[in-house]
Amino acid sequence: MPDASGLAPRPAPAVQTPRARDRLWPFPAPVWGALGLALLLGLWEAVPRLGLVPIMLLPPPSYIPAAFWRDVTSGEWQRAIFASLGHYTMGLAIGSIGGIVLGVAAGASARTDAALAYVVRILRPIPGLAWVPFAIIWFGVSTSAATFIVAVGVFWINFFAALSAVQAVDRDLVEVADAFGHGSFFGRLFKVILPAASPAILGGLRTGLGQAWMAVVAAELFGVPGLGQRMMQASSLLAIELVVVYMLTMAALYGGIDWVFVKLRDRLLRWKP
Amino acid sequence: MSNPAIVVENLGLAFPARGNAAPSVIFENFDLEVARGEFVAIVGRSGVGKSTLLRILAGLAAPSAGRFEIDVDASAALRPTGLVFQDSRLLPWRRIAANVALGLEGLGLSKQERSRRALAALERVGLAAHADKWPHQLSGGQRQRVALARALAVEPALLLMDEPFGALDALTRRTLQDELRDVAAATGKTVIFVTHDVEEAVYLADRVVVLAGSPARIAGVHRIDLPNPRSREAASQSALVAAIHAALDGVPAPVLAT
Numbered sequence: 001m002p003d004a005s006g007l008a009p010r011p012a013p014a015v016q017t018p019r020a021r022d023r024l025w026p027f028p029a030p031v032w033g034a035l036g037l038a039l040l041l042g043l044w045e046a047v048p049r050l051g052l053v054p055i056m057l058l059p060p061p062s063y064i065p066a067a068f069w070r071d072v073t074s075g076e077w078q079r080a081i082f083a084s085l086g087h088y089t090m091g092l093a094i095g096s097i098g099g100i101v102l103g104v105a106a107g108a109s110a111r112t113d114a115a116l117a118y119v120v121r122i123l124r125p126i127p128g129l130a131w132v133p134f135a136i137i138w139f140g141v142s143t144s145a146a147t148f149i150v151a152v153g154v155f156w157i158n159f160f161a162a163l164s165a166v167q168a169v170d171r172d173l174v175e176v177a178d179a180f181g182h183g184s185f186f187g188r189l190f191k192v193i194l195p196a197a198s199p200a201i202l203g204g205l206r207t208g209l210g211q212a213w214m215a216v217v218a219a220e221l222f223g224v225p226g227l228g229q230r231m232m233q234a235s236s237l238l239a240i241e242l243v244v245v246y247m248l249t250m251a252a253l254y255g256g257i258d259w260v261f262v263k264l265r266d267r268l269l270r271w272k273p
Numbered sequence: 274m275s276n277p278a279i280v281v282e283n284l285g286l287a288f289p290a291r292g293n294a295a296p297s298v299i300f301e302n303f304d305l306e307v308a309r310g311e312f313v314a315i316v317g318r319s320g321v322g323k324s325t326l327l328r329i330l331a332g333l334a335a336p337s338a339g340r341f342e343i344d345v346d347a348s349a350a351l352r353p354t355g356l357v358f359q360d361s362r363l364l365p366w367r368r369i370a371a372n373v374a375l376g377l378e379g380l381g382l383s384k385q386e387r388s389r390r391a392l393a394a395l396e397r398v399g400l401a402a403h404a405d406k407w408p409h410q411l412s413g414g415q416r417q418r419v420a421l422a423r424a425l426a427v428e429p430a431l432l433l434m435d436e437p438f439g440a441l442d443a444l445t446r447r448t449l450q451d452e453l454r455d456v457a458a459a460t461g462k463t464v465i466f467v468t469h470d471v472e473e474a475v476y477l478a479d480r481v482v483v484l485a486g487s488p489a490r491i492a493g494v495h496r497i498d499l500p501n502p503r504s505r506e507a508a509s510q511s512a513l514v515a516a517i518h519a520a521l522d523g524v525p526a527p528v529l530a531t
Contacts, residue, residue: 172358172360172362173362173364175333175358175362176358176362176364176375178332178333179331179332179333179354179356180352180356180375180376180423180427181352181376181378181379181380181427182375182378182379183332187379191364191375191378192364195364195366195367196364196366198366271365271366271367271368271407271408271409272365272409273365273407273409
């Protein structure tokens with residue numbers, strides 16, 4: 001119980017300054033967070049229950065567990081996740097590797113950069129989703145089409161992250177590679193350029209992880225099986241609570257993947273001060 | 274001089290006019306012979322071309338005239354030169370031992386051999402206990418010692434040092450100067466040491482070469498006949514310090530090409 005007088009010394013987490021603690025008084029930050037969430041859920045529950053909005057258009061959150069359970073027991077939920085993760089990982093792998101390889105090549109070689117300049121200028125402004133017609137013509141409404149859309153969606157992020165990361169590598173460190181017998185293109189690349197550029201490249205990769213989910217859903221809204229398609233089905237059946245189930249599923253998947261990625265990144269970059 | 278570690282003949286560096294930049298001659302007709310095991314300091318004002326000269330000897334830049342030859346065969350050199358920069362330039366993603374081993378990679382040495390040599394080099398600079406740390410965990414002086422170990426690890430025929438203590442505080446600099454003197458004496462390395470600190474040059478070197486003018490030429494060569502080990506006081510009060518300062522002042526300051 002917090003002391004109402006506010007005078008009794010309270011133990012504070014080491015990272016919080018006394019001032020930050022005072023500004024949050026009387027609760028620690030997670031309690032405030034839970035309060036905010038409870039407020040949102042309460043409001044959401046109340047609005048349709050009070051008849052302010054028809055229940056059909058906005059089902060209260062208490063409807064969600066049942067809808068979730070129905071799709072889990074029928075296996076739809078697992079199937080949708082499996083399909084979407086397939087598009088996601090394949091598209092992400094192809095788009096990220098392609099973007100990083102070309103970005104590094106353009107950053108490390110002036111000739112490649114110059115050769116790509118106009119191509120990039122023409123292709124870069126095209127929104128990723130503008131490739132959907134192409135995807136459908138080339139691949140039909142298929143897994144390949146969804147993978148293609150995801151790959152295009154993350155390609156540029158990784159390309160530009162890698163390009164600017166390589167261009168920003170400290171010339172002095174490249175000179176170290178030269179001075180110690182690694183002055184060849186690949187010597188410089190592997191001894192200095194790639195490790196030095198890795199924090200920014202990993203940053204681009206992480207942005208791509210989020211962008212790829214947008215592309216997955218967009219591609220699947222056109223009918224490729226997965227979370228997006230299941231959402232469209234639920235929406236056309238007016239099962240809005242099911243739509244919410246899949247929205248939350250995506251949030252959870254993205255949150256989980258991002259968490260794992262950050263752990264992995266921090267491990268890889270443990271040399272950073 | 275019999276069996277010199279390096280012979281430099283007529284070395285020159287000039288940049289032709291390019292765009293708005295006027296043509297510039299950094300230095301010309303530079304001759305130097307350094308005996309094996311000798312410690313030569315090159316002093317000159319900032320911008321006179323000392324560092325450029327060192328970069329040429331390290332193979333990082335090509336001269337526009339003349340030639341130089343490093344006697345690699347006569348020693349057990351793994352690489353012709355080992356270079357120490359003004360800042361340590363350690364690779365932050367490598368642990369200390371791996372930083373020292375950088376120059377040992379690509380030579381066909383086994384992993385064990387590389388790490389044995391890296392540790393031996395770290396031992397020389399008294400940092401073997403820090404082998405598993407990251408560069409950012411070390412102080413500036415320690416990092417500069419690691420940079421020295423990295424250069425020593427390749428058993429260079431020539432140890433090239435580019436104002437290696439210029440960025441350190443005065444106290445650390447004195448410590449590292451003494452350590453360098455000891456390491457150079459213990460290993461018998463041939464050293465070319467660039468500095469703008471005349472007292473430092475006189476304290477450390479067997480011979481001091483003064484670079485001055487634009488284009489830079491050798492404005493004087495002074496053999497330092499102080500006994501070894503030297504006292505810092507004797508070095509700083511030596512008449513040589515005054516003579517070298519005079520040589521530096523005797524010519525107009527170099528005009529920097531823009």
